Amino acid sequence: MIYTIASTKLGIIGDPYLPAAGINVAALLSGGFIVEQSTPKPKKPAKTSTEPNEEI
C-alpha cells in the first residue's frame, strides 16, 4: 500500500510516506495524517479486431 502525507505535522503534504518499523499506520490514517493512495488498475487493452461471427 502506498501512503501520502496529508499533514504538515508529518512532513510535506503530498509527499509519499514510508512508515518506519514500529509506526502505527492505522493511527496515522484515522488521525488524517496520511491517506492511502490506491495503485491504478491497468487499463484493458482496446479491441483491435472483430470476432469471426460478430455481426457488423
Add this chain to the structure above:
Amino acid sequence: MPTSTYLSNPTVTINSVDVTDQCSSANLTRVIEALESTSFGKTARVYVGGLENSTLTLTMYNSFAAAETYATLAALVGSSTNITIKPTSSATSATNPLSTLTGCYLETLPIVNAALGALDTIDITFTGGVYSVATS
C-alpha cells in the same frame, strides 16, 4: 566548577507526528529494572540489571482540532508506537542527541481535563520499548 546554561526547548514526535507545539513538559527516564541478587554472606544488598522499562511522560495541551493532540493520540491507546525527543530543534549531534523509544506503549489517554478559565492539558505516559540514541 564550569557550568552551562541549558534552556529546555525540546522537539517531540509521537508516531512520527511532530507534537512539539502542543507540549509544555517532557520527562524521558531510562529505566533498567533492578533484580536483587543479594546472597548469604553479603552485608549490603546488591542488584543486577533486568528488563528495560523506560518511560516518557508528556504534558500536552489538549486540542480536538484536525491533526492536533486528540487526532494524534486517540488511536494509539492500547497499542505501541515510536516516540522521539531531542533537546533542541537543531540538527542531531553529540550535543543534541536524538533519543528514541521504539515500541513503547500508551496505556491511558485522558480525554477531557477541563477547568473553568484554564487551558485543557493532559498528562500521558509511554512505557517500555527499546531505548536508542543517535548522535548524527
